[in-house]
Amino acid sequence: MNFEVQGIKVNISRAHRWKLRPHPKIRQGKKLMVIILDGWGEQIPDEYNAIHVAKTPTMDELKKTAPDRWRLLRAHGLSVGLPSDEDMGNSEVGHNALGAGRIFEQGAGLVDSALKTGKIYEGEGFKYIQQAFAKNTVHFVGLLSDGGVHSRANQLSALLKGCVNRGAKRLRVHVLLDGRDVAPGSAIKYVEALESELAELRKGGSDAWIASGGGRMAVTMDRYENDWSIVKKGYDAQVKGEAPHKFSSCGEALKKLLEMDPKLNDQYFPPFVIIDSIGQPIGPIVDDDAVVTFNFRADRMVMAAKAFDLETFDKFDRGKLPKIKYVGMLQYDSDLKLPKKYLVSPPQIDKTSGEYLIHNNIKTFACSETVKFGHVTFVWNGNRSGQFSHSMEKYVQIPSDVGIAFNMKPEMKAIAIAEKARDALASGKWDQVRVNLANGDMVGHTGDLNATVIGCEAVDQAVKIMLDAVEVVGGIFLITADHGNGEDMVKRNLKTGAPILDKGGKFQVLTSHTCNPVPIIIGGKGLQKGVRFRRDLPGAGLANVAATFINLHGFEAPWDYEPSLIEVLD
Numbered sequence: 001m002n003f004e005v006q007g008i009k010v011n012i013s014r015a016h017r018w019k020l021r022p023h024p025k026i027r028q029g030k031k032l033m034v035i036i037l038d039g040w041g042e043q044i045p046d047e048y049n050a051i052h053v054a055k056t057p058t059m060d061e062l063k064k065t066a067p068d069r070w071r072l073l074r075a076h077g078l079s080v081g082l083p084s085d086e087d088m089g090n091s092e093v094g095h096n097a098l099g100a101g102r103i104f105e106q107g108a109g110l111v112d113s114a115l116k117t118g119k120i121y122e123g124e125g126f127k128y129i130q131q132a133f134a135k136n137t138v139h140f141v142g143l144l145s146d147g148g149v150h151s152r153a154n155q156l157s158a159l160l161k162g163c164v165n166r167g168a169k170r171l172r173v174h175v176l177l178d179g180r181d182v183a184p185g186s187a188i189k190y191v192e193a194l195e196s197e198l199a200e201l202r203k204g205g206s207d208a209w210i211a212s213g214g215g216r217m218a219v220t221m222d223r224y225e226n227d228w229s230i231v232k233k234g235y236d237a238q239v240k241g242e243a244p245h246k247f248s249s250c251g252e253a254l255k256k257l258l259e260m261d262p263k264l265n266d267q268y269f270p271p272f273v274i275i276d277s278i279g280q281p282i283g284p285i286v287d288d289d290a291v292v293t294f295n296f297r298a299d300r301m302v303m304a305a306k307a308f309d310l311e312t313f314d315k316f317d318r319g320k321l322p323k324i325k326y327v328g329m330l331q332y333d334s335d336l337k338l339p340k341k342y343l344v345s346p347p348q349i350d351k352t353s354g355e356y357l358i359h360n361n362i363k364t365f366a367c368s369e370t371v372k373f374g375h376v377t378f379v380w381n382g383n384r385s386g387q388f389s390h391s392m393e394k395y396v397q398i399p400s401d402v403g404i405a406f407n408m409k410p411e412m413k414a415i416a417i418a419e420k421a422r423d424a425l426a427s428g429k430w431d432q433v434r435v436n437l438a439n440g441d442m443v444g445h446t447g448d449l450n451a452t453v454i455g456c457e458a459v460d461q462a463v464k465i466m467l468d469a470v471e472v473v474g475g476i477f478l479i480t481a482d483h484g485n486g487e488d489m490v491k492r493n494l495k496t497g498a499p500i501l502d503k504g505g506k507f508q509v510l511t512s513h514t515c516n517p518v519p520i521i522i523g524g525k526g527l528q529k530g531v532r533f534r535r536d537l538p539g540a541g542l543a544n545v546a547a548t549f550i551n552l553h554g555f556e557a558p559w560d561y562e563p564s565l566i567e568v569l570d
């Protein structure tokens, strides 16, 4: 409907068009290789910057095309829909922005607002768990830290209080230790804070305790079905009260397990359960209990959600399934309706670039290894399962290594992914070939600087394979990243950038992502002369990338996308 205000035409319901207009200057029909370097940011080029230390001749050469064809993008905070610019970027929000071409408020902020306004307590999900408040136990399962990537400890605290204020009597928390989005060794700090909050709740008459725990990479938080045994370990500890280690408190668990293995990083702690004075687990999940998984991010909670929510389930033996009232902090997969009940509605990310490409006859091939496969498909497509079109899209997953930390094999599957992408482009069947190379991120998360250097070198070799393939078909490439990680392996003084050393003079390892900008590079024989990065978008971010590659396919971007980064000089 159109109407006029003071002579100005207002269009309040622009009819949605999937068909895109041809770009006035950029020709259609060029093959495009889109390469996402996971966890590849820009930072001071010193010895703690694994990407700088690594021999990366291909990426170094590309940098020389700045400012026309190499520039930096914002990949954190408000630019990717996070609550503040203090929030580092992450794969979910990064790939959402890359694929959707717009910025959506993400889970972290949606939960913050729902808690602040109290709306969370009015929804169907909360009413569902409330049924267990009077006579049964409410369990909270999730990542205990303030990393803000999958969860936030202050949201758990608010929710615990909110439940108690609304009648919950018996509460149990099943903690997953972080050390990945936050400093290694910091788990004890979060556990102590939670212990004292629970002690406060007990003073007020509630029966509130930590009941089980374990490191996030060993317990519960696997993703993309890489290793179900991790989810099983969590299920056994949380539901059955079974684990190889038993302690009388979570604090004691951390202390004793560290004594047994002083090098143990928080993320890899084995599962443990807390027992009472007669050796019984203090908080197994039983019939009529309520369970809340308090992570807002989906990828590492969706497998556990299946174990809690699905009646038919064959990934491991759950034993006798308790009848529980299970909710997710968010719904983790809206297509699968998983979980069926949830506390806060997830962001509704619609009209993503992948869907536009299908409607405009652009055929897409996407590939990554298991640990990032969903990033470049499901998350890229706005957290949507499956393909938009089976005939026009193909998604290929290369199995990741299982059962090892990625610093043991830092090359990961970079070369295999590159070869798949090369072959896909050479086949002539696909207009866009899109990959994610995981090394900068996955090896970066181990905190192992030398291994991350090797991982980044593998990435550079993989990029070379793909750029050669682009050359052969006379195509175009677009390389970017979803957030920083490997470029900074040390904690720094935020004012000076100087590394922070511990008492023994050793640098303090940084395992997390960063708030650094990431590069974007365009090029290839098929890129028309005169195409270059605009100079008038200095604050551009990942959400500007989709309009850019839609232009490179020869189309004008949808009207509501963030502006394209390129212009064409005559």
Ligand SMILES: O=C(O)[C@H](O)COP(=O)(O)O
Binding pocket: 038, 039, 089, 090, 091, 092, 149, 150, 180, 181, 300, 441, 445
């Ligand atoms: O889940 C993880 O591995 C980290 O918390 C975040 O990493 P990602 O956002 O790169 O997946």
Ligand SMILES: [Mn+2]
Binding pocket: 038, 039, 090, 091, 092, 094, 441, 482, 483
């Ligand atoms: Mn990532």
Ligand SMILES: [Mn+2]
Binding pocket: 039, 091, 441, 442, 445, 485, 513
């Ligand atoms: Mn990561």
